[in-house]
Amino acid sequence: MAEYKNPEDLIGEAGLIKQLSKALLERALEGEMTHHLGYKKNQIRPEGIDNSRNGTTKKKLKTRDGQLDIEAPRDREATFEPQIVKKHQRRFEGFDAKIISMYARGMTVREIQGHLLEIYGTEVSPDLISTVTDGVMEEVKAWQNRPLERVYPIVYLDAIRIKVRQNAQIINKAVYMAIGVNLNGHKEVLGLWIAEQEGAKFWMSVITELKNRGVEDILIACVDGLKGFPEALEAVFPDTEVQLCIVHMIRNSLKFVSWKDRKAVALDLKPIYTAINEQQANEALKHFSQTWDSKYSTISAMWQRHWQGIIPFLKYPEYIRKAIYTTNAIESLYSSLRKVTKHRGSFPTDDAVTKILYLTLRNIAKKWTMPIRPWNQAINQFIIHFPGRIVLE
Numbered sequence: 001m002a003e004y005k006n007p008e009d010l011i012g013e014a015g016l017i018k019q020l021s022k023a024l025l026e027r028a029l030e031g032e033m034t035h036h037l038g039y040k041k042n043q044i045r046p047e048g049i050d051n052s053r054n055g056t057t058k059k060k061l062k063t064r065d066g067q068l069d070i071e072a073p074r075d076r077e078a079t080f081e082p083q084i085v086k087k088h089q090r091r092f093e094g095f096d097a098k099i100i101s102m103y104a105r106g107m108t109v110r111e112i113q114g115h116l117l118e119i120y121g122t123e124v125s126p127d128l129i130s131t132v133t134d135g136v137m138e139e140v141k142a143w144q145n146r147p148l149e150r151v152y153p154i155v156y157l158d159a160i161r162i163k164v165r166q167n168a169q170i171i172n173k174a175v176y177m178a179i180g181v182n183l184n185g186h187k188e189v190l191g192l193w194i195a196e197q198e199g200a201k202f203w204m205s206v207i208t209e210l211k212n213r214g215v216e217d218i219l220i221a222c223v224d225g226l227k228g229f230p231e232a233l234e235a236v237f238p239d240t241e242v243q244l245c246i247v248h249m250i251r252n253s254l255k256f257v258s259w260k261d262r263k264a265v266a267l268d269l270k271p272i273y274t275a276i277n278e279q280q281a282n283e284a285l286k287h288f289s290q291t292w293d294s295k296y297s298t299i300s301a302m303w304q305r306h307w308q309g310i311i312p313f314l315k316y317p318e319y320i321r322k323a324i325y326t327t328n329a330i331e332s333l334y335s336s337l338r339k340v341t342k343h344r345g346s347f348p349t350d351d352a353v354t355k356i357l358y359l360t361l362r363n364i365a366k367k368w369t370m371p372i373r374p375w376n377q378a379i380n381q382f383i384i385h386f387p388g389r390i391v392l393e
Contacts, residue, residue, distance in 0.1 A: 017024050033073045036080050051077045099132045104359030106340030121163040140358045148213045151383050156222045163346035170346045185371025194350045200228030207236045219386050224248040244309035246273045253299045278311050323378045
């Protein structure tokens with residue numbers, strides 16, 4: 001410390017922190033060797049002990065702060081099994097977590113490789129990074145098969161599109177996710193599934209899987225007009241109410257609108273989904289049709305076509321509606337997922353997609369500490385509207 005002049009003297013490649021880390025590890029290893037042999041270094045070997053020290057082995061250890069060159073002691077009988085840095089260990093605690101953290105934030109294997117070299121002076125191979133991240137797959141399998149709660153008042157089902165290489169071609173695949181709201185009002189991702197095409201058969205397998213994992217009832221399922229979903233849902237959960245996601249309806253409507261008209265169209269759509277009841281919503285849709293059909297006739301036609309899936313939530317009070325149609329938190333979830341995938345041209349396998357999405361979801365879930373608002377009022381309304389289907393402990 002007496003020679004300290006700038007931060008590099010402390011935290012640089014040859015700084016005090018690394019010197020201390022090296023000295024501490026080597027001293028700990030020497031202490032383990034002493035315990036193993038039964039006598040200290042430079043001490044006369046006691047009678048009855050044949051084993052002895054046999055120099056050291058140079059070892060390059062990758063740590064969260066970069067590469068550390070240490071010398072690990074050896075014994076002549078090769079029976080020494082160090083604990084703090086095990087035999088053949090090349091990565092120290094925290095190093096794998098750092099790689100996984102960068103991967104979860106959307107960095108590619110090459111970007112992680114370059115970042116570790118630039119910031120920590122540590123060279124790692126793409127194979128090592130893949131090996132570290134592949135270790136997550138066991139955790140993914142356990143998560144995907146974990147038991148679920150008996151009742152979910154609300155389940156959102158949606159998908160994002162991701163390019164994946166398959167049979168020497170790059171194709172668009174859909175990653176479907178089920179986000180449940182439990183009886184305490186907390187959100188959780190129930191699972192994710194990758195498919196090339198959706199349909200009743202695909203959705204039947206998803207819904208059956210949820211049931212096999214312990215789900216006995218879903219009160220309301222919010223979907224984006226998913227093909228084959230209502231039929232599959234009715235076969236497994238016949239009493240579940242299907243509600244089209246209003247946010248998606250608005251978004252799909254604005255796809256047909258020029259930028260200069262978007263604000264006005266959005267304002268005229270609002271009276272439809274904020275109406276007091278179905279009759280008022282019908283009148284609002286007629287007014288919208290009269291105003292905009294001359295320019296954008298496809299919008300009112302789309303709302304009329306999906307009307308039976310739109311109107312169920314109109315029977316609930318305002319605070320229930322906010323809980324039913326996709327909340328800002330759910331939209332934020334998909335925004336975060338797109339952020340980590342959009343910079344990649346494509347993914348090599350389905351497992352690569354699953355890894356990064358799972359790690360991203362794991363990070364997001366840490367922030368889901370509060371229930372949907374206002375959940376206390378919402379759950380009481382659900383008890384009234386769905387008698388006998390909710391039992392609060």
